[in-house]
Structures are given as C-alpha cells and as structure tokens.
Amino acid sequence: MSDETNEILLFQVGARVFAAAVHDAVRIGSVRDVPAGTLVVDSALGTPFSRERGIVVGGHDAGAERTLVVDQVIGVRAFPGSDVQPLPAFAAACLTSGAVTGFVIVDEAPVLLVDLPTLVREHPGAAPGQRAA
C-alpha cells in the first residue's frame, strides 16, 4: 500500500476510457491547427470517433511533441497509490504494446493506464498528406 496520491488524466478514445499520468500531458486542446504529421490518430487504444480534441505529449527528444487525438478529455482526478496497479505479469508478457503499463481502479473497475510518450512513439502518426478534420 502506498500513501502517495497520483494525479491521473482520464480521457476517452472511441467508446473506451483510458488513464494517463497528468505530467505526461503537455497541454490539451483543439487539433484543428495541428500539423497532420504530428497527429497520432490510430494507436493501440483504437481510433477516435472524431478528430477535434488532442492531448499534446512531449517526446523523449526535446521538441518532438506529438498530439494524441481523443474524443473527450474527462478530467483530472487524484487517486491513492493503492488504486494504481501494474499490469499482471502474464498480461505484461503477452502484450505487443509497451504503452499499457497498468490500471487505475475507477469505481471498482480497472481503467487502463497508458504511458503517453511510449504510445505516441510506437505509432508514428498520420500518413503523409493526412489532414486533421
């Protein structure tokens, strides 16, 4: 058990809700003016219904920001450390994406905790010529 509190960003891609550490998000906003080449539309989390909102994620390299397109940013909630759990070992060993790191227990249900920098790094983003709607 941990007494620490985790600031978690909850967001939705398609019909599903995901969680991420707040400090992984640089900012949240419209994707209308974001260059298509820096958008991540299809990712391991699925494809959003719309292309209006995005979470800007800092890359591991300075200045390499990318924007994960999401349907909705639900908000930020604080969770005690006991509500944040790592992936079960067997699941971690079977996933082909390293972006899913664990779960946040939200209202007794596990919500996937995503490492945003890894997620956007795994998915290079929009194909050349693809434009934000």
Place this chain on the structure above:
Amino acid sequence: MGDPIAPALGEAAGHAAGGPEAWFFCLRVLGGRYAFEAPLVTEVVRLGPLTRLPAAPPFLPGVFTHRGEVLPVLDIGQLVGHSPVPIRASTRAALVHCGPWKVAVVSDSVEGLVAIPRRTLEPPPAESSGVAEFLSAVGRDRHGAIAILDLPRLVEMARARAVPPGSGHA
C-alpha cells in the same frame, strides 16, 4: 466471492494419503472434460466485468478485478484455435499459479476436483496439433474420459506465442 480450493484439496489429499489416486481439477471447455494438477488451482471465481486490453492476443480476452487484484483471463479455446469460451455473468474461472504467472482460466463450467487412479492414466494421443499438443495424459472416472492438460507448459507456450523471443514490444 470465490470458492477456495485448498481446504477441499487438503481433505481430499488426506483421504487419498498413501493411495494410488491422483487429484486433478476438472473443467468443461472445448466441448469436453479437461483437467490439470489440482494444486495449481487456488480458487474458483465468478468473472466480473472484463476490461479488454489493447494489443493483446485473442487468448487473453481481458482482465478483471477480484478482491482488489487485477487478474488476466486465459481462454484456452482461443489459444488452441477453437472458438472462444462465451463469457457471461455466470462464467466461472479457475485461478491458477503456473510458475511466475497467475491467470484465471475460463471455462464453460467447472466440475471441480476429480480423483483418477494413477494406474489408469494413459499416454495422450500422438497428435501434435491443437489442444492435443498440451496433453500429458488421458484419464477416466465414473463420468467418462478426462484429458489431462500440462497447464504450466500451455501457459508458457501462450506467453511465447504472444511475444516471440527477441521481438520485444512493438
């Protein structure tokens, strides 16, 4: 709430002390009766709502929480190329420990502990495809034949197939 297996197993083992019977835990899945070494099973639980995992192989349909712990679900049917085990509110799973892995094996239904005289255990069929690949023996009790699974090997094979050695994460 789960049904603890250990007390029942202890009772059964005591009954069989010195006897020639082997104890297995039996499930109905893939249209037949399958069993594995009883001490691998810690509990039988009713599945809660599944949370599906992105980038997961078909045999890992998701995870669920049980007493605050997140547990992965293993679908043997999907692993051996059969149709998936239907997951409903009434679906039960056996929580098993196989080496470092703790998984919930889903089934069509749970029979529970069965005792099979060791002398009646027969070698598995020589087939090397599908579920036959993971059989260690075939036994028989008063209800009929039971295929004995080498569950640790099956679980390890599942992990290896999901992420082949050296491939790392995508």
